Amino acid sequence: MNDLLRISDLVVEYPVGGGRRVHAVSGVTLTVRDGETLGLVGESGSGKSSLARALLQLPPPQGGSVLFDGNELTQLRGKALRAVRPRLQMIFQDPIASLNPRRKVAEIIAEPLIVSGVADAAERTRRVRSVMEAVGLDPDLVWNRRPHEFSGGQCQRIAIARALVLEPSLIVCDEPVSALDVSIRAQILNLLEDMKARFGLTLLFIAHDLAVVKSVSDRVAVMYLGKLCEVASSEDLFASPAHPYTAALMAAIPEPDPDLPLGDTKLKPGDPPSPLDPPSGCRFRTRCPLAEPRCATEVPPLRAIAPGREVACHFPLVA
Ligand code: ADP
Numbered sequence: 001m002n003d004l005l006r007i008s009d010l011v012v013e014y015p016v017g018g019g020r021r022v023h024a025v026s027g028v029t030l031t032v033r034d035g036e037t038l039g040l041v042g043e044s045g046s047g048k049s050s051l052a053r054a055l056l057q058l059p060p061p062q063g064g065s066v067l068f069d070g071n072e073l074t075q076l077r078g079k080a081l082r083a084v085r086p087r088l089q090m091i092f093q094d095p096i097a098s099l100n101p102r103r104k105v106a107e108i109i110a111e112p113l114i115v116s117g118v119a120d121a122a123e124r125t126r127r128v129r130s131v132m133e134a135v136g137l138d139p140d141l142v143w144n145r146r147p148h149e150f151s152g153g154q155c156q157r158i159a160i161a162r163a164l165v166l167e168p169s170l171i172v173c174d175e176p177v178s179a180l181d182v183s184i185r186a187q188i189l190n191l192l193e194d195m196k197a198r199f200g201l202t203l204l205f206i207a208h209d210l211a212v213v214k215s216v217s218d219r220v221a222v223m224y225l226g227k228l229c230e231v232a233s234s235e236d237l238f239a240s241p242a243h244p245y246t247a248a249l250m251a252a253i254p255e256p257d258p259d260l261p262l263g264d265t266k267l268k269p270g271d272p273p274s275p276l277d278p279p280s281g282c283r284f285r286t287r288c289p290l291a292e293p294r295c296a297t298e299v300p301p302l303r304a305i306a307p308g309r310e311v312a313c314h315f316p317l318v319a
């Protein structure tokens with residue numbers, strides 16, 4: 001498989017006054033292969049949304065490279081960026097807030113077509129109808145209604161239709177089911193899988209919940225405090241986590257597999273450190289049950305430990 005997206009050394013920082021900065025994303029290197037679903041998991045505040053926005057150049061990152069299908073997005077401006085943008089879409093966590101409440105559903109879904117210059121009204125109507133049907137919305141019922149008349153799950157269908165209408169290659173799904181009732185999460189996850197197969201999409205699927213990521217991802221990247229801990233196939237990661245943080249996330253799943261070799265992987269008590277002043281060396285060390293003095297002085301680089309497996313740890317659980 002070819003790489004559709006290659007992110008290198010991505011840096012996102014937020015100045016917060018007094019010369020201080022939030023180190024939200026600190027040198028992340030990651031590829032997304034054409035046609036796969038890459039899960040990106042990490043607890044709240046680990047920098048997942050910052051990474052997602054930066055790769056779409058909303059706004060551009062402070063450092064690093066974002067190579068999308070041969071285009072270096074960080075170098076593109078204005079018209080050139082607008083020409084690539086339709087191929088990269090995003091779905092957000094809060095479907096209701098992500099839809100303009102004053103617009104009718106048909107207008108919301110048609111808007112990307114108008115922005116990207118599909119001038120023919122009949123063509124727009126045809127494409128909006130077709131994409132509504134694809135996501136399971138009846139065009140005749142929903143056309144003139146407004147977002148507040150729908151449930152969260154239905155609103156996420158509208159948001160997915162809007163993301164699909166320009167026939168993108170990559171959709172960044174930023175916690176698309178986190179705000180939904182548990183009872184409808186599976187429907188939306190299934191819909192995303194169906195759309196992926198039908199339209200040949202590639203997905204970057206973000207979640208704070210490892211269980212959600214497991215059900216949809218071909219490969220998984222684990223993020224902690226602005227850095228990647230581990231990247232592996234779903235199969236390898238869930239069979240034997242290599243990073244102590246991944247193991248801790250797994251141990252926190254309500255019903256972990258009793259056969260998992262998790263050992264003593266409980267997080268040390270206490271809050272996660274602040275991204276204003278991340279720990280020296282390995283950022284996870286202050287909560288890591290296996291930390292040694294070396295972890296405070298040497299940043300562990302993300303390195304290959306097996307084909308298709310990378311880990312950023314001096315003492316990985318899988319050697
Ligand atoms: P996640 O999506 O994993 O929850 P975010 O990317 O939203 O993480 O946030 C990463 C860190 O950056 C957090 O500490 C968050 O508070 C901070 N942050 C996010 N956006 C801003 C902003 N606009 N200004 C200042 N800090 C921000």
Ligand code: MG
Nearest residue numbers: 048049050175
């Ligand atoms: Mg987020």
